[in-house]
Amino acid sequence: MWEEARGEQGKLEAEVALYDDPLLVDYLEGIVAGLTPPAMAANRHLSYRVTVVEDPTLNAFAYPHGALFVHTGLLARMENEAQLATVLGHEMSHVEYRHMLRQRRSAQNKQIALAAAAVAAAVVLADAEADAWGDGDWGEAAMIGVLGEAILGLGLQLAFVAAVNGYGRELELEADQGGFRKLSAAGYDVAQAPRVYEILLEGAGGEAGKVETFFFGSHPRLSERVASANEFVASRGEAAAALVAVNGMAHAEEEPASEEFRRRLRPVVRDDAAMNLEAGRLEHAEASLAKAMEWMPEDPESHLVLARLRLAQAEKDPERAGEREAEARAALHEAIRLDADRPGPHHELALLHYRAGELADACREFRFFLELAPDDERAGRVEDYVLELVGRGVC
DSSP, rough: HHHHHHOOOOOHHHHSSSSSOOOHHHHHHHHHHHSSSSSHOTTTTTEEEEEEOOSOOOOOOETTTTTEEHHHHHHHHSHHHHHHHHHHHHHHHHHHHHHHHHHHHSSSHHHHHHHHHHHHHHHHHHHHHOOOHHTEEEHHHHHHHHHHHHIIIIIIIHHHIIIIIOOOHHHHHHHHHHHHHHHHHHOOOOOGHHHHHHHHHHTTTTTTTTHHHHHHTTTTTTTHHHHHHHHHHHTTTGGGGGGGETTTTEOOOOOOOOOHHHHHHHHHHHHHHHHHHHHHHHHHHHHHHHHHHHTTOOOOHHHHHHHHHHHHHHHOOOGGGHHHHHHHHHHHHHHHHHHHTHHHHHHHHHHHHHTOOOOHHHHHHHHHHHHOOTTTTTHHHHHHHHHHHHHTTTT
């Protein structure tokens, strides 16, 4: 099984987009090391390695030989390191409790069971993608198709179980409990664990979301896992004192994010906003961008993403188009103020000027863009625009 897992890992990493941030991986693997019990750390046959997948959906999974995958979308939703450790500890427990092996042995007819599950998943993908196309949400439809192709198209059966189908109610809850014990042993605030499943529940659209629920579709209902996490916390004595009652349910008091957590996660949060924007998930983009702007208000790229978000919102809401475009302009000017040598804001601002009939201003910004990025793939088209404006006597 480990040999099969290594083969699948190579295929998957060659197919999906990986998030290139070595220091983020170092940080995540440092958390994993802190969660690893001594006996497992001494096992020279198994070592954990973390891979970050560039994907705005909420997911994480593990191969049985210790390869851990976590999506940027899930990382971006975490609020502190204890919550992040909850996710990693859960996936590590799947490895240490040999859930993949147990899952396979429990199936009476493994080949038929997996084939049937793959067909069912393909139907779910087709239905969800058809709905997205029907709603005019083309970015969402494209995203669903890519994710389905990566796992189902390549026939990655282990990845299908780990990332899509889940191990079933009993083993998923066992992994939850194992993760909670890891948190406690490593000195984390276990009271933060229930919040992770609340975040997943919110991201899944309250049990009924199409894309997010697909990834947790065969897992126990997330509301059950919130309750299970709260029960564990309440059994920990002192940890229970950290709970507060909200709407009749126990919730952890908010734990501030550490500076190291923010330093490593804030680029992920910003990039998650951009990915959700590209996928047409404007509400998700707005939420991630708000966090990014709070954590790094002086980041010019965040202001550029904000401008693009406001323009996308202007298209969706014509009644507020003027207001949104004004906010986009302000965001672009702020991005340029923070870093005048960044070509992207000049390009976006030039297009806004052109469409508003402010041709001299458009020419100026187009020329700034060409000076800063002469080899950009958009440079040839921008040169055409400048030549046009020169011919019209405004440049």
